Amino acid sequence: MSAFWLLMIILALAAVGFIQGRSRALSSVHGDRRLLHSLPNYYGFNVAMLAFVPAVLVLGAWVIIQPMLISGQVSTLIPSELYEDAGQLNLIMSDVKRVADGLDVAVAQGVMSAEDVSQISTETTDVRGLLGQVGVALGSDVDPSVLKAAQEMRGKTTSGNLFMTIVVVAVAAAGFIAAMMMTRGDFRARNAVEGGVKTLLIGAASIAILTTIGIVLSLIFNTITFFGMFPASDFLFGLTWSPEGRGGSEHLGILPLLWGTIYISIVALLVAVPIGLFAAVYLSEYASRTTRAFAKPLLEVLAGIPTIVYGLFALTVVGPLLVNFFGADGLGWMQGARSVMTAGLVMGIMLIPFVSSLSDDIINAVPQAMRDGSYGLGATQSETVKQVVLPAALPGIVGAILLAASRAIGETMIVVMGAGAAARLNLNPFEAMTTVTAKIVSQLTGDSDFASPEALVAFALGMTLFLLTLGLNVLALYIVRKYREQYE
Amino acid sequence: MNDMTKIERAVEMSNMKISAKDVQVYYADNHAIKDVSVEIEDKTVTAFIGPSGCGKSTFLRCLNRMNDTIDICRVEGEILLDGEDIYDKRVDPVQLRAKVGMVFQKPNPFPKSIYDNIAYGPRIHGLAGNKAELDEIVEKSLRRGAIWDEVKDRLHAPGTGLSGGQQQRLCIARAVATEPEVLLMDEPCSALDPIATAQVEELIDELRQSYSVVIVTHSMQQAARVSQKTAFFHLGSLVEYDDTTKIFTNPEDPRTESYITGRIG
Ligand SMILES: Nc1ncnc2c1ncn2[C@@H]1O[C@H](COP(=O)(O)OP(=O)(O)O)[C@@H](O)[C@H]1O
Ligand SMILES: [Mg+2]
Numbered sequence: 001m002s003a004f005w006l007l008m009i010i011l012a013l014a015a016v017g018f019i020q021g022r023s024r025a026l027s028s029v030h031g032d033r034r035l036l037h038s039l040p041n042y043y044g045f046n047v048a049m050l051a052f053v054p055a056v057l058v059l060g061a062w063v064i065i066q067p068m069l070i071s072g073q074v075s076t077l078i079p080s081e082l083y084e085d086a087g088q089l090n091l092i093m094s095d096v097k098r099v100a101d102g103l104d105v106a107v108a109q110g111v112m113s114a115e116d117v118s119q120i121s122t123e124t125t126d127v128r129g130l131l132g133q134v135g136v137a138l139g140s141d142v143d144p145s146v147l148k149a150a151q152e153m154r155g156k157t158t159s160g161n162l163f164m165t166i167v168v169v170a171v172a173a174a175g176f177i178a179a180m181m182m183t184r185g186d187f188r189a190r191n192a193v194e195g196g197v198k199t200l201l202i203g204a205a206s207i208a209i210l211t212t213i214g215i216v217l218s219l220i221f222n223t224i225t226f227f228g229m230f231p232a233s234d235f236l237f238g239l240t241w242s243p244e245g246r247g248g249s250e251h252l253g254i255l256p257l258l259w260g261t262i263y264i265s266i267v268a269l270l271v272a273v274p275i276g277l278f279a280a281v282y283l284s285e286y287a288s289r290t291t292r293a294f295a296k297p298l299l300e301v302l303a304g305i306p307t308i309v310y311g312l313f314a315l316t317v318v319g320p321l322l323v324n325f326f327g328a329d330g331l332g333w334m335q336g337a338r339s340v341m342t343a344g345l346v347m348g349i350m351l352i353p354f355v356s357s358l359s360d361d362i363i364n365a366v367p368q369a370m371r372d373g374s375y376g377l378g379a380t381q382s383e384t385v386k387q388v389v390l391p392a393a394l395p396g397i398v399g400a401i402l403l404a405a406s407r408a409i410g411e412t413m414i415v416v417m418g419a420g421a422a423a424r425l426n427l428n429p430f431e432a433m434t435t436v437t438a439k440i441v442s443q444l445t446g447d448s449d450f451a452s453p454e455a456l457v458a459f460a461l462g463m464t465l466f467l468l469t470l471g472l473n474v475l476a477l478y479i480v481r482k483y484r485e486q487y488e
Numbered sequence: 489m490n491d492m493t494k495i496e497r498a499v500e501m502s503n504m505k506i507s508a509k510d511v512q513v514y515y516a517d518n519h520a521i522k523d524v525s526v527e528i529e530d531k532t533v534t535a536f537i538g539p540s541g542c543g544k545s546t547f548l549r550c551l552n553r554m555n556d557t558i559d560i561c562r563v564e565g566e567i568l569l570d571g572e573d574i575y576d577k578r579v580d581p582v583q584l585r586a587k588v589g590m591v592f593q594k595p596n597p598f599p600k601s602i603y604d605n606i607a608y609g610p611r612i613h614g615l616a617g618n619k620a621e622l623d624e625i626v627e628k629s630l631r632r633g634a635i636w637d638e639v640k641d642r643l644h645a646p647g648t649g650l651s652g653g654q655q656q657r658l659c660i661a662r663a664v665a666t667e668p669e670v671l672l673m674d675e676p677c678s679a680l681d682p683i684a685t686a687q688v689e690e691l692i693d694e695l696r697q698s699y700s701v702v703i704v705t706h707s708m709q710q711a712a713r714v715s716q717k718t719a720f721f722h723l724g725s726l727v728e729y730d731d732t733t734k735i736f737t738n739p740e741d742p743r744t745e746s747y748i749t750g751r752i753g
Contacts, residue, residue, distance in 0.1 A: 378586030
């Protein structure tokens with residue numbers, strides 16, 4: 001029986017458990033629900049929970065572990081002459097899996113019976129042709145040992161599945177019965193259910209945290225591997241980036257990329273911070289209620305535009321426009337449409353709603369009493385904004401700007417499309433440059449061996465980026481939090 | 489005989505600081521102040537009393553046009569300051585507020601240093617020619633706010649770091665620093681402990697030497713202690729306005745008497 005139907009069965013059992021548990025609880029107090037410790041539904045949920053949760057955990061674990069165990073056992077059937085290293089064995093094992101799946105399909109379509117499957121051998125049957133008939137194409141003729149292994153795998157999987165069905169149903173039934181036995185008027189069903197819910201919440205939180213830790217650890221280990229192959233000092237202080245290794249030498253210096261990242265981010269912030277901030281001041285201090293209700297969502301629509309669309313905009317509109325002014329026909333500073341300026345301007349536009357929306361919230365959080373105090377002393381509105389509201393909101397605004405900066409540093413699509421792919425250390429903002437993120441993409445796309453330094457450098461780049469944005473975020477959160485305390 | 493009356497009236501006229509006539513205030517559709525006419529004298533403390541929500545704050549805020557900052561608020565009627573209509577189109581509310589200062593219910597020091605809090609108004613209005621003059625204004629204001637001795641050693645510490653009572657005296661000193669002619673105070677002691685309240689009351693009595701002070705208060709005792717004139721508001725109307733002693737000993741209106749003796753409010 002497949003895992004899906006098994007899941008349906010335990011779900012049904014849980015549903016029955018809910019109804020049964022509820023009515024059992026009620027009948028144990030002869031229908032007087034005031035005598036129950038908890039509300040009747042809690043007794044139902046308790047039964048449903050105990051029937052469902054342990055069984056589902058067993059099912060999940062089984063579904064993950066069984067194929068690993070089986071393929072481990074089956075792989076011993078493959079003669080060791082056929083492969084040299086683990087990689088080749090993996091390839092053979094995936095052949096085995098395809099053949100086994102193909103046999104399943106053949107049985108399901110009625111081309112073969114279950115007995116046939118265990119009888120056939122490569123000498124008597126054209127397995128490749130047979131599987132081709134049912135729509136499973138194989139790359140080469142089937143080796144006898146592979147067929148043998150596939151048959152073995154099928155057999156083990158079938159018996160494993162049967163065993164799984166029995167165990168899972170038994171666990172579900174055991175949970176059901178145990179919960180039913182507990183169900184009496186004085187049983188604290190609410191506490192049991194709430195304990196279960198709490199565990200669920202803890203589980204969700206742990207998944208989030210563990211995943212983060214996992215990602216960071218993988219970054220760290222791969223970075224360490226990379227530094228084992230490539231000297232860290234060359235990576236950190238190298239002034240050139242040319243992974244192709246022309247003339248046999250390879251340069252993987254991060255500085256040109258870091259410079260590109262920082263340069264583009266600075267241009268973006270120079271655009272986004274003043275515009276976003278002024279927009280926020282207008283919206284929160286000057287705009288009438290109706291203007292605000294209309295303009296704020298409109299500005300926030302900008303934040304909903306996918307960055308690839310901004311990239312398109314950079315490449316097709318902003319770039320050519322800049323070339324008109326600064327290109328060969330104009331000032332002659334700019335070679336092509338792709339440049340730091342192109343990407344920076346567009347990224348700045350992308351960040352405007354980010355800065356304005358956060359700053360607007362922060363400015364609104366400045367108590368009205370501050371403004372009243374200033375007006376009461378005869379200050380004008382602009383004096384009040386400049387000298388009271390903005391200074392009071394400043395820490396929060398700085399936090400917002402730092403968050404925007406960390407977005408700018410992590411941005412990829414706009415850079416790929418707007419700034420180009422040339423790693424350069426240059427001061428001219430009309431020159432094409434590239435960033436850390438864009439290079440991570442180009443190092444890992446295309447044919448690459450994931451164990452080579454050219455690919456592993458992506459992890460080191462990722463690690464650098466991660467540390468950079470982490471630092472900025474921590475700083476921003478620290479500042480924002482400090483500011484929050486001020487008025488509470 | 490005739491001449492005598494005339495002179496007396498002239499004296500009385502010159503003593504009038506603010507005179508409000510038939511003032512109506514609406515918050516959208518809510519008619520919050522109805523037909524209020526009141527004459528506020530110079531160098532006098534005038535107390536506004538009345539139950540919560542009767543419009544004391546609203547009326548007080550009319551006197552320096554603070555209600556302008558509330559979109560839905562509309563003021564009708566005539567309010568004269570020294571004989572000039574403050575709601576006239578030519579009057580700049582900003583300049584008006586420099587003449588009619590305000591202290592709020594909750595102390596609201598700016599998140600700046602104590603010094604900068606006081607210097608805020610003088611700087612905006614250009615009252616000081618140089619640093620030395622500004623220093624002088626700051627010190628004088630803090631002394632008048634009866635807080636100089638407590639803060640003179642930490643003028644550059646943040647004003648928000650003071651205790652509630654100190655903050656309120658700082659706000660009073662801040663209002664005094666712009667040299668207003670009238671000082672409006674909206675329940676200035678409601679967030680203060682009895683000792684700080686006593687200090688603020690003492691201060692109000694001193695301010696009377698040079699200003700006209702209008703104070704909203706919930707405490708009968710406070711009104712009786714600090715004010716010379718008392719106005720009793722009820723449901724948006726001015727019920728009775730007279731000498732404080734008269735209001736507290738021999739009120740004309742039964743509603744005033746009920747409120748003072750604690751039966752309504
Ligand atoms: N900003 C405002 N917006 C709308 N209505 C207000 C506002 N301020 C006060 N009001 C209304 O005006 C009336 C008088 O309020 P207020 O002047 O604050 O009374 P008091 O200060 O005497 O307690 C109340 O009914 C109140 O609901
Ligand atoms: Mg009030």
